[in-house]
Amino acid sequence: MKTILLILALICANLTAYSQWSTDPTQENLIRQGNEVIREFTIHTDNNGGTFLVWEDWRTFGPNIYAQRITTDGLPKWDEKEGHIVRAMQGNDELIATIDEIGSISDGNGNAIIAWSDTRDGSHVYVQKINGTGQTQWQYRGINICTDCHGGRVKIVSDGNGGAIIAWSGVKEDFNQPSEVYIKRINSSGVGVWQNDVIKVTHNAEYGNDFLNMVSDGNGGAIITWKQNSVSPYGPGPMLAQRIDHNGNVLWNADGVSMGIIIADIDQPKSVTDGNGGIITVWYDVRNSSGNLYAQRINADGQPQWTLGGLPVCTATEDQINPRIISDTQGGAIIAWEDARNGPSNHDIYTQRINASGLAQWTADGIPVCAQPSSQYGPQITPDGEGGAVLTWSDARSADAFNDDRDVYAQRLNGAGALLWENNGAPVAIGERSQGPVAITTDDNGGFVVVWLSDASIFASRLNKDGSLPVTLVSFEARKENDNAVLTWTTTQETNNKGFEIERSGDGKHFEKIGFVDPHSYGSDTIRNYQYLDTNPLAGSNYYRLKQLDHDGKFAYSKIVNVNFGKASRMSVYPNPTMGDLFIETARAGGRIQITDMLGRVVFEKRMVKPRTYIDIKDLSPGMYILREGASSQVFVKQ
Template structure:
């Protein structure tokens, strides 16, 4: 069993919910749809379930659903949303059918005039008689055919599981499984309706297949030439094994291939859950779940002549031991298909996808590529093309836990590159309750409209959302940095989005630092850093784009650290007289703040540790009471513990000034007096010596 982690996702969902409650008005200016999804009706009584959706051909959509507003039985209602998400058919939708008992399982197609043709299953008598009904609703929401719809077949017993496609002439082809022959055995029938609701084939439908045993769950696709491919699950071999069969019918309802259809897969095992698409060029691709080994997925391509194009009994899409379910497919635009499915044990499934080309060759990894491998269960996959060879996939996702299921989406390119996050992007993750049973329709290149049933209010309602290329924005990841206090610094965050800019805010150690601010894709935000306070700070940016899709928050660790040593000026030596008033003009400076200093005098403590202020003159008082030479030395450090270089000043305290000529005594210059005495002594000595020589 896969074990997957969700702490990160849950944390992000909590954060973004706070934002959107406060700032949802911002996005209304840039994206016309409500950022938290549009409810298709304002009715709060009862329940609305099982929505289906198509494009209206003008950038909007038409949604149909089962509705309990009139009591305990389901009725059919519809709503049209324009390209801005505005409801066009009244705030509560338009009534399609409100017959007695249940109307259920609606399907719809475009009428090529801005409206829709809707088909559904109606319970005439519980567990006895079901019929197929249809109704056309015009572009303004008015039903055009008989009130509550026209009955497609009036036969007894059960007609079930209708499937519908447009006939490209304002009408529709409809197929269903039919029990009219009794014995709990079903056959496949079809009917064509024109734009006015008239049946163009046999009154109760044309036979597509009435082989022995049972044929069920028909699916239909256009042949591109006013006919239709129909495929179904068939038990004609008997026993518990089911096969896949198909038939082509022309515009008149006549089968074109072998009576009762051709075998698409008659492998001696069970094949079920069949799906079909057309390339509108005379070929159809059929997909099914296959138990020939361990429960795999197979596909086959067939042309209008009934010749299969790939390997007999189908080409394998995926063959692994894990169970597969909810397989769906869409065209790749080149005759191939992109397939999505859920895989894994029940309640622990993931979403995978595969691309097969027109020749039946797999284009991606043989076991498919991972679309979502989050924890808990992902299921109910739906898929449509993106208009440029890729696909958009939606699914029901339980990663937030029980009773908190969300709808997620992923866009995938033809080469298998995913565009909307590693495990997809939540369409509307901000609400409690379950969002279930997603359906989607193509809107424009890279865009879809998604609808689902939603229990955020306690009841079950239908919501829709326009998803225009929901690739999440992303941020670069500036590294941690250390800066000096009071320096000018910035964080060079650059946010990137494939569509436009958005809004961001910055938290500093969990508190708001910058409030929500617009950003432009690719521009350097250069977020200024507060360097006035020492410490370690976590700067975290939260951001989304103008469509409301979120990037992964990025955190940068910023340390404001004082690493510069303080310094001192260097006063010169000085001589002072005893008992004079003098001071040393030391000035200590630092890049951030002050600190502490002390002064030693000839190595002994003179001033104990005292605080100093950056740039102020200390004016250290000198002791002039004692004669002598004194070394005054200042030791100091700043508030960050950085030490400056000690500075020493030589101070001499002397009694008098010894420079210049000495003063005279009683008017005589002592130098002249001494010089005279020396001169007289020298003369006398020489005279005495001279007299001795004469003798």
């Protein structure tokens, strides 16, 4: 496999586009177009090659929670780019309520379970499940999991059995008491399964508890960490941990296990499982006047494994902030952070690997992932599936005195700390707008999905693990000749090229295969020119792309080109016959489409928000149907 050099697009060699994913970092993949405030968001895999995205959205007068599923093709699955509502405010709720925190996990069955705290009626913790088609599964507006609790910070992990474990900090019944930590497990129906229902984890914190984190213990239970405010609401205090098993039994000391007496103020703790029923926690610590990073490991029996108070991860000059942590799959961890050692206005991204004994495995005080001028912000990290990590961040290297525009970059490291992609990061999004903050997850299909905010909209990109594509595509063009669309493209270095599938779309989003072109020669290293003639183009816009196939099963998509053949006809329905995906093009928006069987029974209805739309009719029985919109109708066959 040769490395792709999409010469016309100047893309980084480490980004691969699959289906609708853009190969050009200047052309972002839009997921949600917004003009309103979008605040907190979270992403995770759907365990089927796609991604669940959940966010707080102010498109009305107050906060609501929306979700979207991004397909393996990079397309928003539900309601085009609007998302499905998970939690809706009503009446005065919109004017007075707030959302404190959102957490979401995959249940392992193609659904997402979402937890949050909102103030619609005091301050309670709610949960909702949304399935793969975007339908909420539990009661409207979510289940209140503790009616006499008033919660703030919320964390959620899978119980490994289709349900979830939710933890939160707050009070129960008495608002005058300090904040405590509570935990509850629910099954796949949202019903509590523990005998005591809600378990109080913390005790005797005079000024409450803060900085809640939680990870799965790998056996259906969870490990919780928190800071105990024993001196003042915001001052020094110990970091504590507790393990709860799948039956709701408290396994460690009743008051929690201390990570050591920490006399300095701490902040930003993050935790990860050690893979053996224990936990590794990293935090920001000002014991050395400047803020450095320290970590502690507690084993499955609740015993601290490293020096009480934690071992140093980085004690370089100035501050190290915003740590993020993942398992290294060998009992240790890989940690990334934002580092000001090169100046308070020149934050860089650094990383370090520590083993099960807490010893640094890479250069002391970390290796620079990106040390470009200006600052890099908010690193996020995910495992690469091979003992290394993929990082992404918001990057101001292109900012100047007149703007603070930020871009999105990414980097992959192996288990030895070697940078595998372009020095200082591969560009993910370098458009005209400012990008960030960012989030990243694996897609369970050998790649990684990065999501970011920009101008109140949500964008995404997919990164391939090795960044290689099978063919060097020099050009790809389309033109109109009489009633035909002529596609031409030029390639070089066709090592392992199996050929090209030609795909067409009426809306630029939903494509179908219309032809195939064999390679001119196997193993060619010279310029090759290709042509394909579409003798039956669609009325209106025709969008084309190439799907280049490899003999080893890999593939890559070209950019999209367009040819227009005038106004669309009254109605176009394709493909016909269909296995379940039906694309409809009409002359106007706002109409209503209706599908009836041959006995006249209505089996599907939907309003056409746009002149072109896509519907999923996989649930229809095989047979012949009639699709109507206004005075137009067309017969199609469902196979």
